[in-house]
Amino acid sequence: MTVSVDQIWGWLDEVPDPEIPVISVVDLGIVREVVLEGETVTVAVTPTYSGCPATSVISMDIETALRDRGMTDVKIETRIAPPWTTDWLSDKGRAKLEDYGIAPPQPAGGPEKCPHCGSRNVTRVSQFGSTPCKAHWRCTDCLEPFDYFKCI
């Protein structure tokens, strides 16, 4: 079968992040490179946090997705340098995060606004949230808690 690297990127963009299924592994910016040599495809993946338990699930999901498309020779390479940064989140991914109720990362170090009501009156509850990549915030207008995707 004939596939192109672009096609593979398209397939990977349909692989959801296991913890935040509204965005894909491509949106998250952890797929760094796709190399096609003959029938062999090598995908370089950069983990978000060193201890993120989703990393091995992500590698397995990527492999499964490519095998389902008929690729038989799939290699996953874990690449730690350069380290993952939230700058690699796609604009599409940022928008989807906000729709889902997770405030996207901001260089200022805190969310721009409440993802539920849009208020700018927000306060940090805790530096750490439900996963290593998120912190716990609260809106002081609608009083709803929400996750903020930490900026690193």
Next chain:
Amino acid sequence: MTRDTAFFEFLLRMGDNTLVLGHRVSEWCGHAPVLEEDIALANTALDLIGQTQMWLGLAGEVEGEGRSADDLAMLRDAWDFRNVLLAEQPNGDFGQTMMRQYLFDQAHVLLLEKLAQSSDERVAGIAAKAVKEVTYHVERSRDTVIGLGDGTSESHRRMQAALDLLWPYVGEMFTDDEVSGIMAAEGIAPEPSSLRAAWDAAVQQTMSEATLVIPDSGFAHAGGKTGFRHSEHLGHMLTQMQWLQRAYPGARW
């Protein structure tokens, strides 16, 4: 001592610090004073264990005898561990845990910043990744030490007691020896003593904001990072951490 032996020892020091402290912090899971702190402690532990996989993975590679990060973590006994004594000290109360964390984090972040410039690109890569996480750790542990130190009379009393208890363990993080000398000569890692002045400045600032008094003593326990003499606490911790691999050798899931 050959370069590779020293490099292996250095990597064990890095990986055993994060492993032992990571395990200690994880002991709080389900027991912390409030839910947010429970989650924060678990996340800190997770970062440290993740860093352990990278350091001990590289240690196994440098050793060249086919030992994996898991083998090194689960199948060595107390005398083979190279963590500083501070990391293995028991959790005590929440304040003592956070004091231990801050004293370690402040040294950890300074070291990782230098290691990100290491002549060995694998070391530099791991450090560049870890320093992002540890920068976040020290921000939290520092804030907590200040909040509890400059808090109620009860929290202040507990934080001062924790500082007095743990102070004799900080010196070991900054002692030089043959291993560190070889690492410095190779440009792989700085001499620990070179980090002390920056650490002292940061810690003095923090303790002053926390209204805590740094003990007037330079006495330092030694023996953790050389493996010469760990405190009794490490062995007890390993009986928990390594229990499954000891009871069912080679078990996998």
